[in-house]
Amino acid sequence: MATIALRQTSAHASRASSVLLGLAGAAGLALYAANDNQSSYKYSGSSSNGNNNNNNNNNKNNGGNYIKALFGATTAANINNAMCPEGKKYADFQEVYNDIAKKVRDEDDADRGAGRYGLLVRLSWHASGTYNKKENSGGSYGGTMIYSPESTDGANAGLEVGRDFLAEIGVKYPWISRGDLWTLGGVVGVQEAGGPKIPWRPGRVNATDESKVPANGRLPDASQGASHIRDVFGKYGFTDEETVALIGAHCLGRCHTWRSGFDGPWGPSPNMFNNAYYVELLKEWRVRDWNGPKQYEDVETKEYMMLPSDMALKEDSVFVKSVKKYAANQDLFFADFTKAYVKLLENGCTYPRGTKYFEFKTLDEQEN
Numbered sequence: 001m002a003t004i005a006l007r008q009t010s011a012h013a014s015r016a017s018s019v020l021l022g023l024a025g026a027a028g029l030a031l032y033a034a035n036d037n038q039s040s041y042k043y044s045g046s047s048s049n050g051n052n053n054n055n056n057n058n059n060k061n062n063g064g065n066y067i068k069a070l071f072g073a074t075t076a077a078n079i080n081n082a083m084c085p086e087g088k089k090y091a092d093f094q095e096v097y098n099d100i101a102k103k104v105r106d107e108d109d110a111d112r113g114a115g116r117y118g119l120l121v122r123l124s125w126h127a128s129g130t131y132n133k134k135e136n137s138g139g140s141y142g143g144t145m146i147y148s149p150e151s152t153d154g155a156n157a158g159l160e161v162g163r164d165f166l167a168e169i170g171v172k173y174p175w176i177s178r179g180d181l182w183t184l185g186g187v188v189g190v191q192e193a194g195g196p197k198i199p200w201r202p203g204r205v206n207a208t209d210e211s212k213v214p215a216n217g218r219l220p221d222a223s224q225g226a227s228h229i230r231d232v233f234g235k236y237g238f239t240d241e242e243t244v245a246l247i248g249a250h251c252l253g254r255c256h257t258w259r260s261g262f263d264g265p266w267g268p269s270p271n272m273f274n275n276a277y278y279v280e281l282l283k284e285w286r287v288r289d290w291n292g293p294k295q296y297e298d299v300e301t302k303e304y305m306m307l308p309s310d311m312a313l314k315e316d317s318v319f320v321k322s323v324k325k326y327a328a329n330q331d332l333f334f335a336d337f338t339k340a341y342v343k344l345l346e347n348g349c350t351y352p353r354g355t356k357y358f359e360f361k362t363l364d365e366q367e368n
């Protein structure tokens with residue numbers, strides 16, 4: 001039986017804030033101080049697009065005004081403008097954060113000691129991992145996972161548990177959208193497990209019918225290798241390095257035979273956000289001899305697992321460089337993960353220029 005290490009929240013918290021300041025400085029992000037009660041933005045209806053997620057695909061090869069005009073029209077139709085719920089401020093979202101975090105804490109022993117951190121992070125990722133940069137379609141904006149065929153996508157098996165976990169919080173705060181609730185749940189999962197602070201912005205809007213539901217097949221297949229991973233994450237708009245940084249979230253949670261067919265946690269601390277995934281991956285692994293799909297077990301303890309897609313990060317000559325970097329330097333992993341995860345959660349959402357990010361306090365920080 002795997003030992004579950006205790007979370008060291010205070011040490012993580014101070015490191016996380018310095019990482020965050022570095023990120024904010026580098027990217028020029030405006031952040032709310034945690035006690036800043038400035039009201040959040042309200043969408044003004046202006047056409048300014050503040051981030052790089054609007055579909056600015058000026059493809060030089062598609063020349064011709066007709067095609068450009070057509071392309072422009074298609075693009076405009078696909079823009080999803082973020083609209084913060086009327087009158088809602090930082091404190092309102094911190095309250096929702098706290099309710100999610102308290103429920104996570106109450107269920108700390110769930111899932112054989114993994115808790116709910118991984119479940120919530122996976123929900124936020126699958127809600128966002130339907131994005132296609134070229135079309136600017138899919139992504140977290142509409143909270144479309146309740147609709148078919150996304151709801152019944154095999155890749156999303158088990159995520160109804162995560163959606164149900166958050167549903168009572170959605171009922172208590174009916175002004176929040178599913179996209180905001182599910183992505184905020186991921187922020188809670190990372191932060192409460194001792195990970196970095198994840199700057200987050202509200203404004204996703206519930207889809208009310210199936211018209212915006214993306215086709216299945218945009219999420220990665222765990223039985224495949226490096227070229228598949230590069231293809232899938234390339235379509236989201238991620239570099240190889242960002243891809244490896246994101247998959248480091250496999251430090252959290254575990255695989256469930258009744259969901260994906262795969263079995264087990266990636267390492268000894270599935271309730272802690274750290275760089276253990278890379279450290280484990282660089283150890284010795286062999287194919288597990290069992291009745292399930294092909295997966296790997298660590299030679300030393302046989303208690304941990306890797307998916308074929310995880311092993312691909314070690315086998316690929318480019319991916320493995322990032323794996324080694326993050327195994328050697330957790331601060332670097334935290335900084336790179338934060339940037340890539342913020343981008344993942346906001347893919348397909350367009351924010352008015354200058355929209356500020358919220359940085360939420362953990363429960364521990366509020367108690368100390």
Ligand code: HEM
Pocket residue numbers: 114117118119121122125158220221222223229246247249250252253254255256257259260261262307309341
């Ligand atoms: C090549 C890319 C990826 C593949 C093939 C993959 C595949 C999987 C599979 C098969 C599971 C097991 C699901 C279950 O049985 O419950 C899983 C779990 C998980 N994945 Fe990934 N994943 C990938 C990337 C990511 C990324 C980018 C993130 C987050 C940023 C992520 C976060 C998680 C988490 C936290 C869990 C644990 C869920 C739980 O504890 O219930 N994964 N993944």
Ligand SMILES: *[C@@H]1O[C@H](CO)[C@@H](O)[C@H](O)[C@H]1NC(C)=O
Pocket residue numbers: 146170171173174175176177178206
């Ligand atoms: C979004 O939909 C959920 C149910 O899926 C509901 O609880 C919530 O109130 C809706 N939010 C808004 C802002 O309409």
